[in-house]
Amino acid sequence: MATIRFINVAKSFDNGKVTVIPDLSLEIADKEFVVLVGPSGCGKSTTLRMIAGLEDISSGELYIDDKLVNKIPPKDRDIAMVFQSYALYPHMTVYKNMAFALKLKKMPKNEIDEKVMWAAKILDIEPYLDRKPRALSGGQRQRVALGRAMVRNPKVFLLDEPLSNLDAKLRTEMRAQITTLHQKLQTTFVYVTHDQTEAMTMADRIVVMDKGIIRQFDTPQKLYNEPADMFVAGFIGSPQMNFIDAKIISENGKLKVKFSGYSFEVPRKKTKSLEKYIDKTVILGIRPEHIASEDDAGESGTCSMTVNAEISEMTGSETNIYFELSGKRHIARIKTERKISTGESVKLFIDPEYAHFFDKETTKAI
Amino acid sequence: MKSRGSFGRGAVYVLLALIAVVFLAPIVIILINSVKGNFYISSSPFTFPSGETFVGFENFIKGFNQSDFMRSFANSAFITVASVAGIVLLTSMTAWYIVRIKNKFTRIIYYFFVFSMVVPFQMVMYTMTYYAFEFKLNNPVGIVFIYLGFGAGLSVFMFSGFIKSIPVEIEEAANIDGCGPIRAFFTIIFPILKPTAITVAILNAMWIWNDYLLPYLVLGSGKNKTLPVAVQMALTGGYGNKDMGALMAMLVLAILPIIIFYLFCQKYIIRGVVAGAVKG
Numbered sequence: 001m002a003t004i005r006f007i008n009v010a011k012s013f014d015n016g017k018v019t020v021i022p023d024l025s026l027e028i029a030d031k032e033f034v035v036l037v038g039p040s041g042c043g044k045s046t047t048l049r050m051i052a053g054l055e056d057i058s059s060g061e062l063y064i065d066d067k068l069v070n071k072i073p074p075k076d077r078d079i080a081m082v083f084q085s086y087a088l089y090p091h092m093t094v095y096k097n098m099a100f101a102l103k104l105k106k107m108p109k110n111e112i113d114e115k116v117m118w119a120a121k122i123l124d125i126e127p128y129l130d131r132k133p134r135a136l137s138g139g140q141r142q143r144v145a146l147g148r149a150m151v152r153n154p155k156v157f158l159l160d161e162p163l164s165n166l167d168a169k170l171r172t173e174m175r176a177q178i179t180t181l182h183q184k185l186q187t188t189f190v191y192v193t194h195d196q197t198e199a200m201t202m203a204d205r206i207v208v209m210d211k212g213i214i215r216q217f218d219t220p221q222k223l224y225n226e227p228a229d230m231f232v233a234g235f236i237g238s239p240q241m242n243f244i245d246a247k248i249i250s251e252n253g254k255l256k257v258k259f260s261g262y263s264f265e266v267p268r269k270k271t272k273s274l275e276k277y278i279d280k281t282v283i284l285g286i287r288p289e290h291i292a293s294e295d296d297a298g299e300s301g302t303c304s305m306t307v308n309a310e311i312s313e314m315t316g317s318e319t320n321i322y323f324e325l326s327g328k329r330h331i332a333r334i335k336t337e338r339k340i341s342t343g344e345s346v347k348l349f350i351d352p353e354y355a356h357f358f359d360k361e362t363t364k365a366i
Numbered sequence: 367m368k369s370r371g372s373f374g375r376g377a378v379y380v381l382l383a384l385i386a387v388v389f390l391a392p393i394v395i396i397l398i399n400s401v402k403g404n405f406y407i408s409s410s411p412f413t414f415p416s417g418e419t420f421v422g423f424e425n426f427i428k429g430f431n432q433s434d435f436m437r438s439f440a441n442s443a444f445i446t447v448a449s450v451a452g453i454v455l456l457t458s459m460t461a462w463y464i465v466r467i468k469n470k471f472t473r474i475i476y477y478f479f480v481f482s483m484v485v486p487f488q489m490v491m492y493t494m495t496y497y498a499f500e501f502k503l504n505n506p507v508g509i510v511f512i513y514l515g516f517g518a519g520l521s522v523f524m525f526s527g528f529i530k531s532i533p534v535e536i537e538e539a540a541n542i543d544g545c546g547p548i549r550a551f552f553t554i555i556f557p558i559l560k561p562t563a564i565t566v567a568i569l570n571a572m573w574i575w576n577d578y579l580l581p582y583l584v585l586g587s588g589k590n591k592t593l594p595v596a597v598q599m600a601l602t603g604g605y606g607n608k609d610m611g612a613l614m615a616m617l618v619l620a621i622l623p624i625i626i627f628y629l630f631c632q633k634y635i636i637r638g639v640v641a642g643a644v645k646g
Binding site: 052053054073074075079080081083084085087088089090091100101104105148152 | 533535536538539540541542543544545546549554557558560
């Protein structure tokens, strides 16, 4: 159990030639499950490795539980890490893999046994304790890797894309298992992934990173409902949010959004912040799932538009419709029973309450 | 097409069988003559021992008593075991350092090791012998250091190839689990290297045990001589003076340990050579 604090931490490689993280400040609370998410090369794994002590810190300060750990080697940080490649010791049995760290700590044998059996029971790997890692499936290996971390009862649990080598079904299962584990262990978890579904489903708070910079650090709900900028808005949510150039106009004393020949009234909660954008272009952000079709629009659809379905993808209960507005392709995810064929004219409704607005220059949310 | 394929395969088998005969013939000749009387070795070297020609272990007993056989055997055994142990231990650590610490220095060192593989021994033997005497390495302990140098090139090369295939995360996991670099090497990396280490051990043991020129130049033919030198010494002498039976028995005893060692470890050779070739 521990807090983690980054204070103006920077990381560069090749004697400062390549800066991966320019200036990172972040505070992770005790017992929190924090997910670092972002595209490849955004610095999320480097951040995690700095917590682990596997990467030196170029400048700044890193504290674990109010203890400056910049110069403390990994083994003395009281952390445990689960790697993407599992990194199990191939010549040791599952039991020995899990007992290794405890043995190094010179823990009595019966205590080691107790801890290993406890972790094996939780992770359901008791039947495999005598097997070598090569005789295990991917999911079993991943659980052994988790077990190896668990037995140490570390202050901080670090997980570096632990599920990316598993198939979709197993990933969903393990996701739930890790969440349960966090609840049981009551330890600080820092989890790195590029998969936003993992981030959204598991995290207490998510750090969205891009080019070594934190774009937003907040709860999944806040990231989804109130993204700080276009990067976060585009990154969180699948399919990604639609961005449409729109103009704010004042008509009969009312503030309206005009885009591609359509318009709707600015919702009351946004009027104040959008007032200074009158006659200016902003970016209107609409999530595909907030666009409805005639079939399920109900009362909420206050802005209707008629579009041509360029591509229609049935995903089960929902259908993704690709359509064009002002020369740009957008997506709507609608609930419909009937099959929509390519080229078909579809009436879609936007609920203004769910509209997001971004400054075109700064890309920040308005 | 099928019949042509099986004909081709048959031809390959015949060719391989012929090559095997050519390779095995000298060993078989030595084996059958080692239990024959001296006279019959000269008169009919290719016949199998029969009631009249068979002398049992007589030649072996004579060979034992001849030209310090046991002492030479012990010298060879010590030099081989010590050199191989040194090579395996030190070159695996060197290769690990070279692979994991990537900088100009380690790159240059690596190329030096690779280069040393292509330099023929004959090119350096005189200067090397000179310095071996200068530095008092002309004894069974000293020659171990020389073998360490000659064996290092190929061994570092082989170890490096395998270590490159070991994910660095395994070492990082060991670091987090509480290992320093030395401990991580001996408890995690070295056991993973086992197949390659055995291959390196076999290859080095074979040539060091059988080596003639280096021990002859450095240790000479005195009390420190190794087995190949002792066998050669037994061969010298005027025609008719040589005890061919004892010589054959000595040859059998000389090749026996290395054959046993090879058979014992051969399954690891293939595994070691291909280990890390493909992502597992």
